[in-house]
Amino acid sequence: MPSHPKLAAEFVKNKDRAHWHDESLWFVRSKRDKAARQIPEWELLREQASKIKMHTISHLPDLLEEFERNATARGVQVHWARNATEHNEIVHGLLKKHDVTRVVKSKSMLTEECHLNPYLERHGIEIIDTDLGERIVQMQNMPPSHIVMPAIHMKKEEIGELFHEQLGTEKGATDPQYLAEAARQHLRQKFIEAEAGITGVNFAIAETGGFVVCTNEGNADLGTSLNKLHIACMGIEKLIPRAGDLSVFLRLLARSATGQPITTYSSHFHGPAPGAEMHIVLLDNGRSEISGSDEFRRSLNCIRCAACMNTCPVYRRSGG
Known part of the structure; x- marks a missing residue:
């Protein structure tokens, strides 16, 4: 994988693109600020969320065991992975056990962290990202450039050309509604299969x-309700x-992002449907070590809203 300075040098050669990317991300950051100002207790919510997270990290072993007990009681099968290799092997093992060769996946930064897609593809399994932005970059054989808006670096003209080549849309088409409908029809077939x-x-x-x-x-709801096997990676x-803590984070997440x-969808899963299986893979991958570090422990507070990326002047001007 090329270094960020090398990729960024290529990105900023196109000054118009760099300026447009900067403005796009700052526009999202401005929306976040406007949403925050509409809630008088915004900073109180952030402080409360931070305290909940710090409490969680301080009691993580006990809370994880409590989660495992309660999830198991609901019929969920819980798996533990020390690192990305174990995570991928567990997921592949479950798919192999069920003779699965076609998988749909909703947005997951954890599976990006573990490079799950190429791992499964090497083992003959088709894995389709169903978040539209993720699917666009997957069709390009590229990683996402942003953790919330994976294809924010692309213009509609580029997406139109990509869809023309891979989905057979009209050449030169740039209408977002037309392109989104083409993606919908393409993905609907993948969901069904x-x-x-x-x-x-x-x-x-x-x-x-x-x-x-x-x-x-x-897409998470559709991808898990049309088949009998749901694997959640966490x-x-x-x-x-x-459960009472959840409202604090749901009020913060989308506003910050x-x-x-x-x-639009906050989907709650509490065990498998009748005749189906639900598995959850709990990944460490260095998190326990970070939790013991005074310098980096607070990084585990992250809820993946990407407000930091939308703020960062280097990221906004050089791409992800």
């Missing part, structure tokens, strides 16, 4: 053994202690 669904996890609740997945497209820091009051 899939034999398993993989999701990430935004929040898991120790008290209940349930977890929440936040999307704006409903970093251990995504845990919160109580895109300026929305809440994501």
Whole structure:
């Protein structure tokens, strides 16, 4: 993988693109600020969320065991992975056990961290990202450039050309509604053909053994409801202690990410449907070590809203 300075040098050669990218990200950051100003208790919410996270990290082993007990009681099968290799092997093992060769996956930064897609592809499994932005960069064989808006670096003209080449849309088409409909039809077929669904996890609740997945497209719901196998991939820091804590984070997440009051879909999973299986893979991958570090422990507070990326002048001007 080329270094960021090398890739950034190429990105900033096109000054118009660099300026447009900068403005696009700052526009999202401005929406975040406007949404924050509409809530008088905004800073109190942030402070409360931070305290909940710090409490969680301080009691993580006990809370993880509580989550496992409660999830297992709901019929969820819980797996533990020390690193990315173990995570990928567990997921592949579950798919192999069920003779799965076609998978749909909703947005998950954890599976990007583990490079799950290329791992499964090497083992003969088709894995399709169903978040529209993720699917666009996957069709390019590129990683996402942003953790919330994976294809923010691309213009509609480039997406139109990509769709013309791979989906057979009209050459030169740039209308967002037309392109989105083409993607919808393409992905709908993939949903129907899939034999398993993989999701990430935004929040898991120790008290209940349930977890929440936040999307704006409903793809997590569709990808897990049309088949009998749901595998959720979760970093251990995504845990919160109580169901009552969830409202604090749901009020913060979408406002910080895109300026929305809440994501269009906040899907709650509390065990498999009748006749189906639900698995959750809990990944450490260095998180336990970070939790013991005074210097880096607070990084585990991250809820993946990307407000920091939208603020960072280097990222905004050089791309992801």
